[in-house]
Amino acid sequence: MKRVYLDYTATTPLDPEVFEAMKPYFLEKFGNPSSIHQFGQEVKVALEESRLSVASIINAVPGEITFTASGTESNNFALKGSAERLRKKGKTHIVTSPIEHHAVLEPCEYLRNHGFSVSYCEVDEWGKVSVDEVQRHLRDDTGLISVMHANNEVGTINSIAEIGLLAHERGILFHTDAVQTFGKLSIDTQTMNIDLLSISSHKIYGPKGIGALYIRRGTDVESLLHGGGQERGRRAGTEAVPLIIGFGKAAEIMKKRFEKDALHLTTIKQYLLSQLEELTAGSDFLLINGHPTESLPNIVNVSLNSKKIQIDSDALLLNMDLGGVAVTSGSACTSGSMEPSHVLLAMKRDEQTAKATLRFSFGRSTSHEDIDFAVSIFRSVIKRIGKMV
Structure with a gap:
């Protein structure tokens, strides 16, 4: 697999x-x-x-x-x-x-x-x-x-x-x-x-x-x-x-690779964002969290908008893992928690939206093919367990 x-x-x-x-x-x-x-x-x-x-x-x-x-x-x-x-x-x-x-x-x-x-x-x-x-x-x-x-x-x-x-x-x-x-x-x-x-x-x-x-x-x-x-x-x-x-x-x-890694991460991030935009097809059921320009090159955090789609937040993460994609809902130190992200709540996301969140983060070996695979699994999981409002 x-x-x-x-x-x-x-x-x-x-x-x-x-x-x-x-x-x-x-x-x-x-x-x-x-x-x-x-x-x-x-x-x-x-x-x-x-x-x-x-x-x-x-x-x-x-x-x-x-x-x-x-x-x-x-x-x-x-x-x-x-x-x-x-x-x-x-x-x-x-x-x-x-x-x-x-x-x-x-x-x-x-x-x-x-x-x-x-x-x-x-x-x-x-x-x-x-x-x-x-x-x-x-x-x-x-x-x-x-x-x-x-x-x-x-x-x-x-x-x-x-x-x-x-x-x-x-x-x-x-x-x-x-x-x-x-x-x-x-x-x-x-x-x-x-x-x-x-x-x-x-x-x-x-x-x-x-x-x-x-x-x-x-x-x-x-x-x-x-x-x-x-x-x-x-x-x-x-x-x-x-x-x-x-x-x-x-x-x-890291010092020797700094510029090379920065370019790679930025390229992968932009590719993932473009794939997610294509996934939503003009709908706003998917929310991108974080500043659009002043942000790290290796993180894309997305929430499923509770006003547009109903989804079991626990099943979301579990099904991504069963599909072969290792992502998390937030900090690794609190990923076992059933509580919504304190970060997203501070950003005024509602509790259900904050719970239905995935953090994609990538590194030196992440490829465009990896992103294609992850987005395809994400799409299938949403289709299978999500219900549009």
């Missing part, structure tokens, strides 16, 4: 070159990088080379990169770590948005239950956070703004540089979750006025279980883990060397 993978925002396959780069560090190069002998020091050198590879992508210096276990940990580290220092300064107000990944929303809720207040900016119909909306929520005690670079469900890109500038003009820390944009959009931490930035390896054809947090020099962040001096004292615990090597190699490959 033919199967097509269109869930690259959830994770990407490991690049074979990355796997080959990692292998020696599982076997003969097994030293602890904290050890002063040769076994440890040769590993330490390789680890720092990987740190440099990651830093170079975002115009940072290696010392500003702290390796973590995931993008989720990076977000928690950024929010909770900075919050503890901000509390001492009386800056106990956080500004964020309702469309953030749960790895930002839940730490914010945790902090709200521990003495902080949190304001949520409204988003427009495309899921975009405006600079004016952020400014509207600022207070004298605002210590942190956290707005994602681009949304992981609908792909809408936010005006990060402008929000960062606003934050810096007010002496406020600025964090952005760039897990989905790392490798797909150009990121410059200096010109974009970013203090804290979260990224992850497995979104760029690297291994799972390794992420990083960029911490601008001079930014005061308290460690969440104690018991060792690793990662310049920011994150205790022996480093996951093979994973870090893999992350570094994936970043190196």
